[in-house]
Amino acid sequence: MRKYTPKENVQAKAKYTDRFWVAPQVPRNPVEEDEYFAGVLAAVKEAVEVLDAYIEIGQLVIHIRPEQNIEALRTLKEECGYAMCSELSAVDYLAQDGEFEIFYQLLNLKEAKRVRVLTRIKEDQGIESIVPLYAMANFAEREMYDMFGIYVNNHPYLKRILMPDDWEGHPLRKTYPLEGDEFASWYEVDKIFGKEYRDIIGPENRDPARVDRYDTQRFSRIGHEVPFGADPKSVDTTETPIEYSSEILSDYNKGPHKVLDKRK
Amino acid sequence: MQQQPNKLRPFFENLEFERDDNRMVINFGPQHPSAHGQLRLILELDGEQVVKAHPDIGYLHRGIEKMAENMIYNEFLPTTDRMDYIASTSNNYAFALAVERLIGLEVPRRAQVIRTMLLELNRIISHLFFLATHALDVGAMSIFLYAFREREFAMDLMEDYCGARLTHSAVRIGGVPLDLPEGWLSDLTAFIDKLPEQIKLYEDLLTENRIWRMRLEDVGIVTPEQALDWGCTGIMLRGSGIEYDIRKEEPYELYDELDFDIPVSDRCDSYGRYRLYMEEMKQSVRILRQLIGMYPKTDSQLMAHAPQYISAPKEEIMTQNYALMQHFVLVTQGMRPPKGTVYAPTESPKGELGFWIRSEGEPYAYRLKARAPSFFHTGILQEILPGTYIADVVTIIGSTNIVFGEVDR
Numbered sequence: 001m002r003k004y005t006p007k008e009n010v011q012a013k014a015k016y017t018d019r020f021w022v023a024p025q026v027p028r029n030p031v032e033e034d035e036y037f038a039g040v041l042a043a044v045k046e047a048v049e050v051l052d053a054y055i056e057i058g059q060l061v062i063h064i065r066p067e068q069n070i071e072a073l074r075t076l077k078e079e080c081g082y083a084m085c086s087e088l089s090a091v092d093y094l095a096q097d098g099e100f101e102i103f104y105q106l107l108n109l110k111e112a113k114r115v116r117v118l119t120r121i122k123e124d125q126g127i128e129s130i131v132p133l134y135a136m137a138n139f140a141e142r143e144m145y146d147m148f149g150i151y152v153n154n155h156p157y158l159k160r161i162l163m164p165d166d167w168e169g170h171p172l173r174k175t176y177p178l179e180g181d182e183f184a185s186w187y188e189v190d191k192i193f194g195k196e197y198r199d200i201i202g203p204e205n206r207d208p209a210r211v212d213r214y215d216t217q218r219f220s221r222i223g224h225e226v227p228f229g230a231d232p233k234s235v236d237t238t239e240t241p242i243e244y245s246s247e248i249l250s251d252y253n254k255g256p257h258k259v260l261d262k263r264k
Numbered sequence: 265m266q267q268q269p270n271k272l273r274p275f276f277e278n279l280e281f282e283r284d285d286n287r288m289v290i291n292f293g294p295q296h297p298s299a300h301g302q303l304r305l306i307l308e309l310d311g312e313q314v315v316k317a318h319p320d321i322g323y324l325h326r327g328i329e330k331m332a333e334n335m336i337y338n339e340f341l342p343t344t345d346r347m348d349y350i351a352s353t354s355n356n357y358a359f360a361l362a363v364e365r366l367i368g369l370e371v372p373r374r375a376q377v378i379r380t381m382l383l384e385l386n387r388i389i390s391h392l393f394f395l396a397t398h399a400l401d402v403g404a405m406s407i408f409l410y411a412f413r414e415r416e417f418a419m420d421l422m423e424d425y426c427g428a429r430l431t432h433s434a435v436r437i438g439g440v441p442l443d444l445p446e447g448w449l450s451d452l453t454a455f456i457d458k459l460p461e462q463i464k465l466y467e468d469l470l471t472e473n474r475i476w477r478m479r480l481e482d483v484g485i486v487t488p489e490q491a492l493d494w495g496c497t498g499i500m501l502r503g504s505g506i507e508y509d510i511r512k513e514e515p516y517e518l519y520d521e522l523d524f525d526i527p528v529s530d531r532c533d534s535y536g537r538y539r540l541y542m543e544e545m546k547q548s549v550r551i552l553r554q555l556i557g558m559y560p561k562t563d564s565q566l567m568a569h570a571p572q573y574i575s576a577p578k579e580e581i582m583t584q585n586y587a588l589m590q591h592f593v594l595v596t597q598g599m600r601p602p603k604g605t606v607y608a609p610t611e612s613p614k615g616e617l618g619f620w621i622r623s624e625g626e627p628y629a630y631r632l633k634a635r636a637p638s639f640f641h642t643g644i645l646q647e648i649l650p651g652t653y654i655a656d657v658v659t660i661i662g663s664t665n666i667v668f669g670e671v672d673r
């Protein structure tokens with residue numbers, strides 16, 4: 001029987017996992033333990049509904065509803081002093097829950113404290129752009145759209161950023177094949193020559209060390225000269241054997257060189 | 265095989281080349297020597313003035329974040345070299361730090377000293393590279409040669425330590441693989457004794473140079489509000505008068521024990537940033553001097569002891585069966601950090617470099633986001649370029665110190 005391979009997550013998997021293995025959890029401390037973060041959380045709670053909050057490895061984590069991301073971030077920026085958004089992106093949980101998790105990593109420069117705001121959206125659900133609050137989201141949200149296909153509403157210029165504009169699929173989704181799909185592997189051929197040239201050009205070879213021994217038109221190791229495009233076997237090779245010139249390959253260690261052991 | 269000319273029509277992204285107004289659209293890059301890699305800037309010009317700038321990136325996209333999801337943690341570490349290839353150790357270190365924070369690992373003191381040394385040496389290498397290329401872009405050819413000569417000696421030191429000049433992978437998760445070789449510290453001392461003289465040479469050539477000042481002063485203004493808004497970090501932020509250095513504010517490794525200053529400039533222009541780069545090199549020399557004194561006081565342990573995550577030392581693997589078994593499992597299957605999320609920011613020579621890792625308790629990271637400073641410094645180009653002149657575009661790109669391995673990942 002053919003081996004079953006799940007389609008919703010084609011990423012590398014652990015080769016062996018013990019039956020009784022239970023992954024430990026990074027400790028999540030209650031927010032009340034930290035006086036400063038408790039104040040931040042109270043301010044956020046006044047503005048929006050907080051689903052969950054805890055401190056993980058020294059940073060406050062707040063779970064909110066996706067519709068309220070603007071209000072939550074505005075509160076953090078204007079009331080709590082989180083003037084900079086360091087990073088935002090998403091995590092693909094489509095296979096497990098049919099959802100994306102979006103994170104905003106914020107920084108308060110005065111207190112040197114960091115807060116992470118997490119929210120979950122459905123696959124076909126958009127999220128409001130935070131460009132009015134943090135202009136860095138202009139590039140970061142474009143990258144999120146490019147990599148995950150998450151639509152960002154009211155973004156000033158929502159376009160692919162890393163992949164070509166006419167690309168199909170979103171590479172960081174767990175369903176995206178590791179070596180690219182059919183579109184990816186034929187992208188250049190289709191674009192430059194047309195689909196009908198797929199058979200003539202042949203599939204892409206990804207071996208960087210590959211040399212076609214009998215290709216007389218590109219770089220290859222034939223060892224003797226042949227007319228352009230001619231079959232290398234048709235030429236008598238007995239007169240031009242492969243040999244290396246001893247003049248080119250000389251022993252550099254013999255020469256009267258001086259090696260400096262200290263810089264000047 | 266014939267190419268079909270009609271299929272080769274280039275894709276100009278709906279740019280109009282024939283327009284009624286006086287404006288011209290030009291492509292700056294992706295093969296421009298001053299684009300510091302593969303930056304394509306689409307500039308709309310009114311005479312010599314830039315009206316609109318649109319940075320187009322992705323020419324060096326290799327999917328490093330996707331690769332991270334399909335490699336065990338130790339396997340991914342050499343890949344991080346390929347992000348900011350001017351200062352590889354800072355990438356290796358940022359990744360190692362994130363994983364160490366995730367599994368809660370204490371690194372032995374000697375490894376900390378060596379790591380901090382490598383980080384600061386990399387900062388000098390990166391800043392010298394910045395100075396060389398920036399000066400070359402602006403037109404000062406000899407600085408390029410002088411700075412590269414000095415950088416070569418720093419690279420020799422890196423080579424003596426780890427064997428590589430560019431892609432070091434000299435930091436491991438849990439410590440460093442090797443102790444400093446014989447005589448390395450005296451070589452380093454000789455280097456940092458010489459470096460301040462060289463920095464003085466560069467400063468004598470540039471700082472009061474009339475052409476240099478005319479080209480850099482009041483060019484590439486980034487106001488403090490813009491810097492915060494666009495996520496600028498590192499010298500881009502400190503050049504706008506905001507004092508924030510992660511080494512001081514959120515110290516990692518030995519930075520809380522070291523005595524150094526954070527230079528800040530409120531000029532907000534390229535000249536101020538140039539001065540900061542020079543000053544930071546001097547501070548790095550200061551840090552390295554203190555670290556040389558710290559090194560002899562440490563004991564010889566180099567890797568953290570955490571059998572669940574880190575392989576035992578080679579002697580134990582060779583002599584003890586259980587250590588060998590654990591080593592085998594860690595190499596073939598990889599370590600399994602606990603479930604959770606970590607974001608560990610570090611101050612790389614370019615700015616805030618951090619790895620955001622979501623672990624689901626598997627040997628592979630479930631999601632890894634590399635927060636690269638250059639990505640956001642490219643983003644701000646669309647804000648600061650309009651209004652400047654075409655001759656200053658090169659200065660501004662050089663002054664942001666972007667490196668494209670990091671922008672495109």
